[in-house]
Amino acid sequence: MATRYPAPELISFAAGLLAKAGLDADKAQTVAEILVEADLLGHTTHGLNLLAPYLSELEQGGMTKTGGPRVVADFPAAVTWDGRRLPGPWLTVKAFDLAMERARKAGTCTVVISRSHHIACLAAYLKRVADAGLLGILTCSAPDDRAVAPHGGRAGVMSPNPIAAAWPTTGEPVIMDVSMSIASNGQSRRAQAEGRRFPADWLVDAEGRPTNEPAALFTQPPGALLPVGGVDHGHKGFALGLLVEALTSGLAGYGRADPYDGWSACVWLQVLDPALFGGIEAFTRQAGSMAGRCRETPPRAGFERVRLPGEHGLRRREVQLRDGVELYPSILPGLSPWVEKLKVPVPEPLD
Helix, strand or coil: CCCEECHHHHHHHHHHHHHHCCCCHHHHHHHHHHHHHHHHHCCCCCCHHHHHHHHHHHHHCCCCCCCCCEEEEEECCEEEEECCCCCHHHHHHHHHHHHHHHHHHHCEEEEEEEEECCCCCHHHHCHHHHHCCCEEEEEEECCCCCCECCCCCCCCCECCCCEEEEECCCCCCEEEEECCECCCHHHHHHHHHCCCCCCCCCEECCCCCEECCHHHHHCCCCCEECECCHHHHHHHHHHHHHHHHHHHHHHHCCCCCCCCCCCCEEEEEEEECHHHCCCHHHHHHHHHHHHHHHHHCCCCCCCCCCCCCCHHHHHHHHHHHHHCEECCCCHHHHHHHHHHHHCCCCCCCCC
16 A cells, blocks of 8 residues: 655645755745645656755755845736746746736736746646636746757757646636656656656657667767657647747746756746636636537547546545645655755654
């Protein structure tokens, strides 16, 4: 039987480690909540799996511990921040708070952040936006990461550049979170560490040969992840990845054209209030109708039924809030040095 832990105690545990490492208490709490939310939804490479690297960044000075972002531009529906390498989850939550407030007045608000630290799992921010009757979109790029090859290339030039969004329906919200590469860096590192191959050729090696071996990403010279669409239709993921670069680094005015600045992210998020467009009732009627049509579609061979984006994660979240969070086996062992160093006890597992 899997070992499970109460979600509130995991949040307190993570927040305690981050605070002992010097992060402001409010920032530590927010980062911990986002990391545990990712695990609740099943995004185990981008939840508490990131806590040890974040603690290392705090210790080495790569993550700013105190203060707030520098405001670069502030218009009613368009805001730009210099994130000053503050923790990405805290910056992103604050940006969504601001965008949600202003969207209620202007119909929409966009916030762009340069020089944020890593922002963890994108889906983890979006349930509360949809639950508030709003449509939220979030994307980010990592100027320090060049793991993804352009279509037709054999060397990486961009990061996986995920796009996430959520919106309300007449039932539960739709929540999508997809990278513009077939696999993420986190999935690749975990697969390599566990000696697993991917189920198909999701990478190219340094010679440009398609491969399912994640170790190809870590050779010298390295191979690269393929964009969504793979060898045949990778031009689609490549184009979307370029769009993310324009929305994030382009609008923020900071990115790959600048000197290396450590583990970082450029963030673009937007909130729209359907009430100030065609109306929230009309929006949810249309979104609910589409959701129903998808669910009622007869499944093809190998599928029990059609599921909407985010549906599996919401079911997993519901179960784990009730029965406890099942942590990926490598997470707590990876935190052992920090538990010992910072003297924060690991939560007791549930019976």
